[in-house]
Amino acid sequence: MSLAAGDFNGDGYTDLAVGVPFEDIGSIIDAGAVNILYGSSSGLQASSPDDQFWHQDSPNVDGVAESGDGFGYTL
Numbered sequence: 001m002s003l004a005a006g007d008f009n010g011d012g013y014t015d016l017a018v019g020v021p022f023e024d025i026g027s028i029i030d031a032g033a034v035n036i037l038y039g040s041s042s043g044l045q046a047s048s049p050d051d052q053f054w055h056q057d058s059p060n061v062d063g064v065a066e067s068g069d070g071f072g073y074t075l
Contacts, residue, residue, distance in 0.1 A: 004075035009049065013039030019072030025055045025065045032056075032071030 002019035009015060018035045025031040033055040037044045045051075055072075056065040065071070 002073060002075045007039075008036060009038060011038075013041070015039050016044055017075050019075050021070040021073035023055070023072070025057060028065050029067045031065035031067065031069045032073065034072040034075065 001021070004017040004019075005014050006017075007014060008017070016037045016039070018037070019032070020035060021032040022030045023033040025033065033053055036052040036054070037046060038049050038051065039045075040048075054061055056063040056069060063069075063071075
């Protein structure tokens, strides 16, 4: 697992990106993903704005999810 922090959405609060390199995407084993949790005045939360879950089959993400990719291993 890898982590990165920053204000990814520009709202003035620190957000957290969590790499999940061994996440299965459908039937694709260990394709990997990245989960973004957004910060707020009360800390990290998963709604308003919703958290985001990205993998290589997500729109506007380069590449194609393949078994063993480990996407998100390094952030």
